[in-house]
Amino acid sequence: MPDSTQITYRKSSWWKLNQQRLTPWIFLFPGLLLFLVYVIWPIFNSLYISLLQWDGLSPAIYVGLSNYIELLDDEYFYISLMNNLKWLILFMLAVPIGLGLAIFLNQTIFGIRLIKSLFFFPFVISQVVIGIIFSWFYNPRGVIGPFLDKLGLSNYAILADENFATYGIIFAGIYPQIAYCMILYLTGLNNLNTDQIEAGRMDGAKGFSLFKNIILPQLKPATFLAIVVTVIGSLRSFDMVAIMTQGGPYGSTNVLAYYMFETALSEYGYRMGYGSAIAAVLFTIMMFYILFFIYRMYQSEKKGL
Amino acid sequence: MKKIIATLTAILAMGFSSSFAGTLVINTDLTDPAPKAAFEWAFNKFQEENPDVTIEVNNFDHEGYKQAIRNFLTTSPPDVFNWYAGNRMLPFVRAGLVEDVSDIWSDTGWVDGNLTEGMSHAKKPMTIGGKQWGIPYTYYQWGVYYRKDIFEANGISVPTTWDEFVAACATLKAAGVTPITIGSKYLWTTAGVFDYLNLRTNGYEFHMALTKGEIPYTDPRVHAVFDKWDELVKPGYFLENHASLAWQEAIPPMINGEAAMYVMGNFSVALFKEGGLTNDNLGFFQFPEITPGVPMAEEAPTDTMHIASGAKNKTDAKRFLIFLSRADVQEEMNKTLGQLPVNSGSKVDPDPFLEAGLNMLNNAYAMAQFYDRDAPAEMASEGMKGFQEYMVNPDRRDKILERLEKVRQRVYK
Numbered sequence: 001m002p003d004s005t006q007i008t009y010r011k012s013s014w015w016k017l018n019q020q021r022l023t024p025w026i027f028l029f030p031g032l033l034l035f036l037v038y039v040i041w042p043i044f045n046s047l048y049i050s051l052l053q054w055d056g057l058s059p060a061i062y063v064g065l066s067n068y069i070e071l072l073d074d075e076y077f078y079i080s081l082m083n084n085l086k087w088l089i090l091f092m093l094a095v096p097i098g099l100g101l102a103i104f105l106n107q108t109i110f111g112i113r114l115i116k117s118l119f120f121f122p123f124v125i126s127q128v129v130i131g132i133i134f135s136w137f138y139n140p141r142g143v144i145g146p147f148l149d150k151l152g153l154s155n156y157a158i159l160a161d162e163n164f165a166t167y168g169i170i171f172a173g174i175y176p177q178i179a180y181c182m183i184l185y186l187t188g189l190n191n192l193n194t195d196q197i198e199a200g201r202m203d204g205a206k207g208f209s210l211f212k213n214i215i216l217p218q219l220k221p222a223t224f225l226a227i228v229v230t231v232i233g234s235l236r237s238f239d240m241v242a243i244m245t246q247g248g249p250y251g252s253t254n255v256l257a258y259y260m261f262e263t264a265l266s267e268y269g270y271r272m273g274y275g276s277a278i279a280a281v282l283f284t285i286m287m288f289y290i291l292f293f294i295y296r297m298y299q300s301e302k303k304g305l
Numbered sequence: 306m307k308k309i310i311a312t313l314t315a316i317l318a319m320g321f322s323s324s325f326a327g328t329l330v331i332n333t334d335l336t337d338p339a340p341k342a343a344f345e346w347a348f349n350k351f352q353e354e355n356p357d358v359t360i361e362v363n364n365f366d367h368e369g370y371k372q373a374i375r376n377f378l379t380t381s382p383p384d385v386f387n388w389y390a391g392n393r394m395l396p397f398v399r400a401g402l403v404e405d406v407s408d409i410w411s412d413t414g415w416v417d418g419n420l421t422e423g424m425s426h427a428k429k430p431m432t433i434g435g436k437q438w439g440i441p442y443t444y445y446q447w448g449v450y451y452r453k454d455i456f457e458a459n460g461i462s463v464p465t466t467w468d469e470f471v472a473a474c475a476t477l478k479a480a481g482v483t484p485i486t487i488g489s490k491y492l493w494t495t496a497g498v499f500d501y502l503n504l505r506t507n508g509y510e511f512h513m514a515l516t517k518g519e520i521p522y523t524d525p526r527v528h529a530v531f532d533k534w535d536e537l538v539k540p541g542y543f544l545e546n547h548a549s550l551a552w553q554e555a556i557p558p559m560i561n562g563e564a565a566m567y568v569m570g571n572f573s574v575a576l577f578k579e580g581g582l583t584n585d586n587l588g589f590f591q592f593p594e595i596t597p598g599v600p601m602a603e604e605a606p607t608d609t610m611h612i613a614s615g616a617k618n619k620t621d622a623k624r625f626l627i628f629l630s631r632a633d634v635q636e637e638m639n640k641t642l643g644q645l646p647v648n649s650g651s652k653v654d655p656d657p658f659l660e661a662g663l664n665m666l667n668n669a670y671a672m673a674q675f676y677d678r679d680a681p682a683e684m685a686s687e688g689m690k691g692f693q694e695y696m697v698n699p700d701r702r703d704k705i706l707e708r709l710e711k712v713r714q715r716v717y718k
Contacts (some may be wrong), residue, residue, distance in 0.1 A: 057402065246490070248693065269686070
C-alpha cells in the first residue's frame with residue numbers, strides 16, 4: 001500500500017518542519033492554561049465585578065464607576081494607602097540590616113553554622129506565629145511592658161495607639177524579612193571573587209572603601225533579589241495585619257489588601273464590588289512595580305546575551 | 306404463607322420509611338464544648354425518637370462558618386443550618402436561600418399546633434416580610450457583671466439609676482479601681498455599651514428605627530446617647546488600652562480585682578468562674594435606667610435553626626425544627642449550654658445568673674438582638690468601628706457621627 005506510506009511520510013515531515021517552533025508552545029501549554037485560568041481571567045473578572053454592586057448572593061447591579069468614586073471619598077482608603085507606603089519604605093530597612101548581619105556572621109569561627117541558623121530561624125517560623133508572639137510582647141502586661149513602665153510609659157499598648165500601631169506591626173513583619181535578606185547576602189558573600197579582593201587590597205583599598213568599591217558591586221545580584229523580595233514582602237503585609245490588629249484600632253492599621261478583604265470577604269463584608277475596586281487600585285500600583293521589574297530583567301538579559 | 310406476607314410487608318414498610326425519611330444533613334458551627342455537647346444530646350434524642358432518620362452533621366469552625374455559610378447555601382445546601390435572628394439572616398432570606406417555616410409557627414401548626422405556643426414572644430425577631438424563617442432555641446441576657454466584694458469594700462450598692470451608676474464609677478476610680486473593663490479589639494463589645502445607652506436613653510423603638518436606617522446618626526437623640534457615654538469615657542471609667550484587647554483579655558483585670566464591672570453577655574460567666582470568681586464575689590445587675598419613663602428593653606441575642614430552601618429532605622428538617630422548639634428539648638439543651646431556653650415552658654437551672662436573666666427578660670418591655678444583628682452588616686461594621694474610635698477619642702464624636710451618617714445614606718439606599 002504505497003498510498004498510506006506516502007501519508008505517513010507527509011505527516012511526519014510536517015511535524016519535522018514545525019517541531020522546533022511548536023515544542024516550546026507544547027511545553028508551555030499547561031503553564032499558560034493555568035496562568036490564564038488562575039491569573040488572567042480573575043484579574044479581568046475582578047475588574048468587571050468592581051463595576052457592580054453585589055453582595056455575593058443577590059443578583060448584581062451594574063453601577064458603573066460609582067465604586068471608584070466612593071473610594072475617592074473614603075478616608076479608610078487613604079489611611080490604607082498611606083500605611084502601604086509606610087510598609088514599603090520601612091520594610092526596605094530589612095535590606096541594609098540583613099547585609100550588616102550577613103557580614104557580621106560571615107566568619108569562620110567555631111559554631112558559626114549554629115549561630116547562622118539561629119539568625120535565620122525567624123524566617124522559618126510562620127508569619128502567624130510571629131504575629132501572635134509580637135502581640136504578646138506588645139501587651140502592656142507582656143514582656144515589653146515593664147521596660148516601658150521604667151521609661152514613664154506605663155500601661156502603653158502600641159497596638160491600641162492609632163499613630164504607632166502600624167509601626168508596631170511593621171516591626172514584627174520586618175523581623176523575619178531581615179533574616180531572609182541576611183541569607184541572600186550570606187550566599188552572595190560565599191561567592192565573592194577572592195582575586196578581586198586581593199587585587200583591591202594590593203591597590204590599597206581598605207575597610208569601607210574596600211567594601212564599597214569591591215564587595216558591594218559583587219553583591220549586586222543579591223541586592224537586587226533582596227529588594228525584590230522585600231517589596232513583595234511589604235505588599236504581602238496582609239497576614240500580619242490580620243493577626244495583630246485586624247486593621248484596628250478603627251481602621252488605622254489597614255493596608256489595601258486587608259481593607260479589600262474586610263469590605264468584600266470578612267464577617268461584615270458583603271460588598272464584592274467595592275472590594276474589587278480596592279483590588280483594582282492595588283493591582284494598578286503593583287503593576288508599576290512589576291513593569292519596572294520586568295523592564296530591568298529584560299535589560300539585564302539583553303546585556304547578558 | 307402468612308409468614309412470607311408478614312416479611313414482605315415488613316420489607317415494604319422499611320423500604321417505604323427509608324425513602325420517606327432518609328438522611329438529614331445539618332451544618333453547624335458548634336465547636337465550643339458546651340454547644341457541641343448540647344447538640345450531640347439533641348441529635349441523639351432526635352434519632353432515638355425518629356429511628357428512621359439518619360443525621361449527618363457537618364461541623365464548621367465558628368469563625369470560618371460565617372464565610373462558609375455563603376458558599377454552602379448557594380452551592381450545596383444542607384437541610385438544616387444554624388444562624389442568628391434579626392437582620393443577620395436578612396441577606397440570606399432576601400436571596401431566597403432560607404425556607405419559609407411560617408407553617409410551624411402558625412396556630413394550626415404543621416404537626417402539633419400548640420408546640421410553639423411557648424415561643425410566641427420570640428416570633429418577632431424571626432419574622433421578615435410577615436413570614437417566619439426559622440426556630441430560636443437559645444438566648445442569653447446582657448447586663449452588667451460586677452465584683453460584689455469590691456462594691457462592698459467601697460460601700461457601693463447596686464445602681465438602679467444613671468446617677469447612681471456614674472457615682473459608683475467615680476467612687477471606684479477614686480479607690481484606684483478601673484470602674485468598667487472592656488476589650489474592644491473585635492469591636493462588638495462597644496456595641497453592647499452603645500445599645501444599652503441607647504435603649505435606656507431613647508428606648509426600644511428608637512433602637513429599631515436607628516438600626517433600620519430611619520434615623521440619621523447626626524440626630525440630636527443620637528447625640529444624647531453620646532452625651533451619656535461622655536460621662537463614662539471622659540473621666541476615664543473604661544479600661545485603658547481596650548482597643549488592643551479581645552473581650553476575653555479584658556476579663557483578667559476583673560478577676561485580679563483591678564476592675565469592677567463589665568457590660569457583657571451571660572456567656573462570660575463561664576470565663577469569670579474559670580478565672581476563680583464564684584457566686585459569692587461575682588454578681589449581675591440590669592443596666593440602670595437613664596431616661597425615667599423609658600420602658601426597659603434588654604439585649605437578648607437569639608441563636609436560631611433554619612431550613613435551607615434548597616434542602617433535599619424538608620420533611621425531616623421540619624420535624625427537627627419542631628423537635629428543637631419543644632419545651633423539654635430546649636430545657637435540656639440549655640442546661641448544657643448554660644443559657645436561657647426560648648420556650649417559656651422550659652425550666653431553667655437553679656443558677657443565680659440564669660435566674661436573674663430569666664427574671665429580667667420575662668419582665669422586659671422588648672428584646673433587641675444586638676447592634677450587629679439588628680443593623681445590616683455594612684452599617685454594623687462601620688458603626689462599631691466608629692464606637693471604638695469614639696471610646697478612644699471622645700473629642701472626635703462629631704466627625705465620627707458625620708461619617709456614620711454618610712454610611713447610613715449609602716447602606717439604606
